[in-house]
Amino acid sequence: MKSMHLKLATAALVATLVSTNAQAQSPQVPIPKSAAQISGPVSGTLMTNDYVQMVGRTAYFWGYPLVATSSRRDAFAKAPERIYLGGVVPMAPVGDLTMLHDYISAEQSFIVCPNQDVVYGGGFAALDKEPMVFQVPDFGKRFWVYPIYDNRTDEIGRIGKQYGTKPGFYMIVGPNWKGRIPAGISAIVRSSTDLAFAIPRIQLDDTAEDKKAIQAPLSKVMFYALSQFNGKMKTTDWSKTPSVPVPAGPPNTYKGSACQEDETVASRGRGGSRVDH
Secondary structure (H helix, E strand, O other), rough: HHHHHHHHHHHHHHHHHHHHHHHOOOOOOOOOHHHHOOOOOOOOOOOHHHHHHHHHHHHHHHHHHHHHHHHHHHHOOOOOOOEOOOOEEEEEOOOOOOOOOOOOOOOOOOOOOOOOEEEEEEEEEEEOOEEEEEEOOOOOOEEEOOOOEEOOOOOOOEEHHHOOOOOOOOOOOEOOOOOOOOOEEEEEOOOOOOOEEOOEEOOOOOOHHHHHHHHHHOOOEEEEHHHHOOOOOOOOHHHHHOOEOOOOOOOOOOOOOOOOEEEEEHHHOOOOOOEEE
C-alpha cells in the first residue's frame, strides 16, 4: 500500500513539473504595436465608477513618464548651445549634453533631492534622427555612472564603474536602428524608444585638490551625434559654459521641471560650441 501511494505521489509530482515546464516555455504575448491590437474589456463587463476610476488612474501612471520626458526634451530643444539655466541646471540642444564642473548649488530648487557628492550632467537624444555617441574616459579609482533612460524612464544600459565599463566610445541607438557599428565603438546601448536621455554622475570629494583633479576626466565626458564621431576623444572646459537667467513667468514655473517654454534661452543665437557588444 505504501509502495502504491509512493508511486502515485511520484507520478503526480512528475505531472506537475511537466505542466510547469510547459507553461514556462509557452510563447510570450507579443507587445501590441497599435491601439487596434489591444483588446478591450470582456463583453458584458459592468463599468462601475470604481472600475472606471481605477482604469483612469492606471492610464495616468502609465502615461505620465512619457509626457514628462517629452516635455523636458522639448525644453532642452530650445537651448541654443550648452548652457547652465539659472546658473544651475545643465542643458544642451537635443543630441548633445552639458556637464556641471562642481557640485550642484545647494540653493537650487530645480532638482528634487540631488546627490551631494557627485557632479551632474544632462542631455537628450533623438534616436530617430541618428545614434548618439558617448565617451568614457579613464576615471581611475573614482566612482562614476552614466544612467541612460528611455522615454518611459526605464534605465536601458549598465554603464558605470559598478558594471566594469571600460574607457572608450559607446553608442546609443533607437529600436529600429540596423546600421553597422563603426570601428572604435566598444558597444551599443539599444533604447526601446527614439527618445533617450542621460544623467551622468561623477563622484567628487569636497576638497580643493579633488575639485582640481576631476576637471581632466570631466572634460572628456561628452555625448554627441554619430556624425561627429572621428575616433578621437573630444574635450571641453565645462567651467566656461555660459549661464542663462531663468525667464520671468508664473511662480514655480521652473521649480522641479524646467519644462516651460524658455523664451530667454531661445532668444540667444546658436553658438559653436541594454548593452549590445
